[in-house]
Amino acid sequence: MRRAQRREPEAFGQLYEEHFDRIYRYIMLRVRSQADAEDLTQQVFLKALENIGSYRWRGMPFASWLFRIAHNLVVDYWKKKSREKVAAVAPEEIDEMAPSQDDPAARAELNFDMKQLAEACEHLTDAQREIISLRFAGGLSVAESAKVMGKSEGAVKVLQHAALVRLRRILCPTGEVVNG
Amino acid sequence: MAERFENILDECLERLRHGDSVEQCLARYPEQAAELAPLLRVAEDSQKASSAVNPRPEFKAQARHKLEACMQGGEPKPERKKASAIGWVPRWAVVVASVILIFLVAGTGTVAASTSSMPDDTLYPVKLATERVRLGLSRGEINKARVNVRLADRRVKEIVYLAKKGDSRRLEKVLLRLEGHINDIERVIEANADRPKVQEALTDLKALLEERAAENEAAIEGATNNTDDPGILRHVLERYRQRCQSALGSGWRGS
Numbered sequence: 270m271r272r273a274q275r276r277e278p279e280a281f282g283q284l285y286e287e288h289f290d291r292i293y294r295y296i297m298l299r300v301r302s303q304a305d306a307e308d309l310t311q312q313v314f315l316k317a318l319e320n321i322g323s324y325r326w327r328g329m330p331f332a333s334w335l336f337r338i339a340h341n342l343v344v345d346y347w348k349k350k351s352r353e354k355v356a357a358v359a360p361e362e363i364d365e366m367a368p369s370q371d372d373p374a375a376r377a378e379l380n381f382d383m384k385q386l387a388e389a390c391e392h393l394t395d396a397q398r399e400i401i402s403l404r405f406a407g408g409l410s411v412a413e414s415a416k417v418m419g420k421s422e423g424a425v426k427v428l429q430h431a432a433l434v435r436l437r438r439i440l441c442p443t444g445e446v447v448n449g
Numbered sequence: 450m451a452e453r454f455e456n457i458l459d460e461c462l463e464r465l466r467h468g469d470s471v472e473q474c475l476a477r478y479p480e481q482a483a484e485l486a487p488l489l490r491v492a493e494d495s496q497k498a499s500s501a502v503n504p505r506p507e508f509k510a511q512a513r514h515k516l517e518a519c520m521q522g523g524e525p526k527p528e529r530k531k532a533s534a535i536g537w538v539p540r541w542a543v544v545v546a547s548v549i550l551i552f553l554v555a556g557t558g559t560v561a562a563s564t565s566s567m568p569d570d571t572l573y574p575v576k577l578a579t580e581r582v583r584l585g586l587s588r589g590e591i592n593k594a595r596v597n598v599r600l601a602d603r604r605v606k607e608i609v610y611l612a613k614k615g616d617s618r619r620l621e622k623v624l625l626r627l628e629g630h631i632n633d634i635e636r637v638i639e640a641n642a643d644r645p646k647v648q649e650a651l652t653d654l655k656a657l658l659e660e661r662a663a664e665n666e667a668a669i670e671g672a673t674n675n676t677d678d679p680g681i682l683r684h685v686l687e688r689y690r691q692r693c694q695s696a697l698g699s700g701w702r703g704s
Contacts, residue, residue, distance in 0.1 A: 293504040314512065315516065406495075429462070440494075
């Protein structure tokens, strides 16, 4: 981390490789548009580079710091969108959320894809949507997610439980067990 | 009981994240298996659905290239490279600030000049460095947080000044610093939330932040009439509110 803070390309490159895909997936689930997700992901890392000198551990893991930047950009993005009164997501953008690999087996394994997950997340509260995005798209732990959201770990566990219960009701309205 | 289930659920989710199967998790908690099973399967599928979406390799390479270009010259400013232990403040300014602080003790008015300087003034780096020294000299986390509350006031004044001048480039930088102060305060509040001995001091700190936040919000709102670009101040106001609410724990303000 110190080396990255000194802007050593190799060290920052390592952080980039470690977090890039996770940040992209998190943003993709939140904004549901490939072009916007790419733009915002790039902005996250540029902002991180700009501010990495001021990053201090103090109980805030680096992943949480980075996802907080991503969260703020996503919040600003939706505020800007609502000001512009642009339709939430164009249908062709949603199609960009299909699994990236062409492997039919991988597609068949999925009971629902990112597109369906994103649509289901629309019916969650902001905080529930955030925890699902951080945990399952961003791959953060509860402790890391708690730091991003500014909540206690206990509160995040409660939120996570409620979000999964609701998500399950949306994705499996008849109560059938997914996967099983 | 309810909390216990949430802990069990979380433990199982962590196990899934580290490669255990749903069945292995259920076998560990047979009593909760009926309630756990559908939630774990939704979680597992959500994880799978997300990880099936990857950034385009050409985009990833392009983004990395841009980042490397920034690292080698472009956007990060030269003085940032010199900054080290004191973050975004250049070393020379720290030295000057330390000397000025000594003079302050001796009663000189030089610090006053830098204290009232604005981001486009020559003495502004000295002002920032003086603040870092002041923070460094404050004893205890909560005292540091109280200093951060006061420094946030200064950042708000600077933002209002820059908005009036239409200097959005500097304004964005000051906004990041403002958020940095509030984040530092939030970390102190979080880190001390469970320490009974400091609850009174923590309550005072929150009251101070709340009071200052109300006044600063009014100042930013009032300044929207004195700028050609009121949108930028509304943007500042939203971000400032969000940070303060998060620090005060008055509820998560999502998108």
